[in-house]
Amino acid sequence: MNRVFQDIYENAVEFARTFGAFQLFFLRLIRHSPGMFVGRFNVIVMQVYNAGALSLVIVMVCGFFVGAVLALQAYSNMARFNAEDWTGVAAAFALVKELGPVMTAILFAGRAGTALTSEIGLMKATDQLSAMEMMAVNPVKRVLVPRFLGGVIAMPLLAAVFSAIGMFGAHLVGVELFQVDVGSFWQQIQLTVRMQDVNEGIIKSVVFGIAASLIAVWEGYNTVPTAEGVGRATTRTVVITAITILVFDFMITAAMI
Amino acid sequence: MLIGFQGLLLFCAATDGLGFQSLGDYSENLIEIRDLKYSREPRPIFENLNLTIRRGEITAIMGPSGTGKTTLLRLITRQLIPQQGAIYVDGVDIATLTQAQLYTMRQRFGMLFQNGALLTDLSVFENVAFPLREHTALTNRLIRHIVLTKLHAVGLRGAADMMPSELSGGMARRVALARAMVMDPDILIYDEPFVGLDPISMGVIVRLVRRMNDALGITSIIVSHDVEEVATVADRSFLLSDGKVAASGRPEELRTANSELVRQFMHGMADGPVAFHYDAPGYAEQLLGRDTE
Ligand SMILES: Nc1ncnc2c1ncn2[C@@H]1O[C@H](COP(=O)(O)OP(=O)(O)OP(=O)(O)O)[C@@H](O)[C@H]1O
Ligand SMILES: [Mg+2]
Numbered sequence: 001m002n003r004v005f006q007d008i009y010e011n012a013v014e015f016a017r018t019f020g021a022f023q024l025f026f027l028r029l030i031r032h033s034p035g036m037f038v039g040r041f042n043v044i045v046m047q048v049y050n051a052g053a054l055s056l057v058i059v060m061v062c063g064f065f066v067g068a069v070l071a072l073q074a075y076s077n078m079a080r081f082n083a084e085d086w087t088g089v090a091a092a093f094a095l096v097k098e099l100g101p102v103m104t105a106i107l108f109a110g111r112a113g114t115a116l117t118s119e120i121g122l123m124k125a126t127d128q129l130s131a132m133e134m135m136a137v138n139p140v141k142r143v144l145v146p147r148f149l150g151g152v153i154a155m156p157l158l159a160a161v162f163s164a165i166g167m168f169g170a171h172l173v174g175v176e177l178f179q180v181d182v183g184s185f186w187q188q189i190q191l192t193v194r195m196q197d198v199n200e201g202i203i204k205s206v207v208f209g210i211a212a213s214l215i216a217v218w219e220g221y222n223t224v225p226t227a228e229g230v231g232r233a234t235t236r237t238v239v240i241t242a243i244t245i246l247v248f249d250f251m252i253t254a255a256m257i
Numbered sequence: 258m259l260i261g262f263q264g265l266l267l268f269c270a271a272t273d274g275l276g277f278q279s280l281g282d283y284s285e286n287l288i289e290i291r292d293l294k295y296s297r298e299p300r301p302i303f304e305n306l307n308l309t310i311r312r313g314e315i316t317a318i319m320g321p322s323g324t325g326k327t328t329l330l331r332l333i334t335r336q337l338i339p340q341q342g343a344i345y346v347d348g349v350d351i352a353t354l355t356q357a358q359l360y361t362m363r364q365r366f367g368m369l370f371q372n373g374a375l376l377t378d379l380s381v382f383e384n385v386a387f388p389l390r391e392h393t394a395l396t397n398r399l400i401r402h403i404v405l406t407k408l409h410a411v412g413l414r415g416a417a418d419m420m421p422s423e424l425s426g427g428m429a430r431r432v433a434l435a436r437a438m439v440m441d442p443d444i445l446i447y448d449e450p451f452v453g454l455d456p457i458s459m460g461v462i463v464r465l466v467r468r469m470n471d472a473l474g475i476t477s478i479i480v481s482h483d484v485e486e487v488a489t490v491a492d493r494s495f496l497l498s499d500g501k502v503a504a505s506g507r508p509e510e511l512r513t514a515n516s517e518l519v520r521q522f523m524h525g526m527a528d529g530p531v532a533f534h535y536d537a538p539g540y541a542e543q544l545l546g547r548d549t550e
Contacts, residue, residue: 122377123376123377126372126374126377127370127371127372127374128374128375128376128377130331130336130370130374131368131370131374131375131376132376133336133363134334134336134363134366134368134370135363135387135388135391135436135440136360136361136363136364136388136391136392137387137388137391138360142391
């Protein structure tokens, strides 16, 4: 029994230590961020392009099908109450407030996040980060901050693309397939979706963007510098990001109701 | 009161910075390591290590694989921090430097990593140009000029547009050497520079190291297993073993030294004070599968 408590205690301490280090790491990134925007804006643009372009295609494909399936579900269920006109609204709410940010963040973690982690992890394993240190270049500033900021900026843009394409998918299913009246489909959306709903989506995508990029960069920077370590770090990036995103999603939703 | 105290702190910090910049005592000894202790979890790597590197000389650090030669280089450049003891560079204890001062100091160092450590997303040319672009405001023309000169010195001017992934191990190392010297450092540190070089490039590189030392007054630290090459290039050698300096002196002195250990290492014998095997349970016991717990 004593052994169990000992184990729990040690794990708790370890967790607290890691979490503290994680927060300090976040503060370090934040501290260097303003300088980046001023001095090396083109580097950030490059990283936005990297992170964004990597995930753009899968975000678009997934967005289309998620929107389409939402419309399918909404139509078939609303039809029971003769409320087919509300198909678009159901899809819009789900996309803008929930699935847009959440799905995008998880796709982002799987595509761009893992790429970030393995890139940084490999740089560490091959001594490139140490070499920068030796050339009096701060690797946190030169390597981590631009990649972090690139992710943070790219995420909300991707989420917007996801929702927009999703609405297109919903339109195809609702209007073209099930013959819901185009006018009422879009007018209902215009009447019911308020700015504050869109804001909720924006806030979520910004928070998720920070979380996903931060975890990816952190895992890369703290990789055990071996081939095996890099592999394990990329897996952890996906798992940890997915869990974090879903927990945050719940908390933000609860706070905004 | 509080403001006064803060002022005092700032003053101390400022004068400390100045002292570091301008005072730099020009004694013979450029790097001094005193009573260094460093351990990596289960085992100690260094215990009471004392070592002095003289200005303008080529110092070789030798020792069996796994004794901590690379670790020592990382300690000297403060990529690692010792548990005890101090390291002085130009009379300044490097443990006391702030981040900014540390980076100023590191600009005086050039380091060749054991595996090259080229930045994989930049071309050979940009790799060598990297320190110049980061730390100087030179024009592109001038940077081009300097980089091509350095690449020419290592015989790879023709490879300027290649990516690091297209280079062989030996070529990558030579590019890394060009990068290490591009800022004209005072101190050049080479971790195993001769591994993976063919005899021709080896000869060129050895002469290059020697020439930079003599012509530019650079202090060099070379980590190597290669007893022959070290003998031709080094002014002074240290042989590390078991976390201490086992022997030191001019290469010819080491060659003729009486100590068992030195003889073993210098002449490459498997039996002697240095165990060829890493600590392990008894061979027979382990093979016969008896539990050694
Ligand atoms: N990241 C690490 N974690 C734990 N132990 C390490 C680590 N890196 C090195 N060591 C240990 O430190 C000791 C010294 O390693 P180091 O790389 O300095 O040896 P070396 O003298 O440079 O060897 P070689 O000549 O093979 O390059 C080794 O015994 C190794 O087991
Ligand atoms: Mg080594």
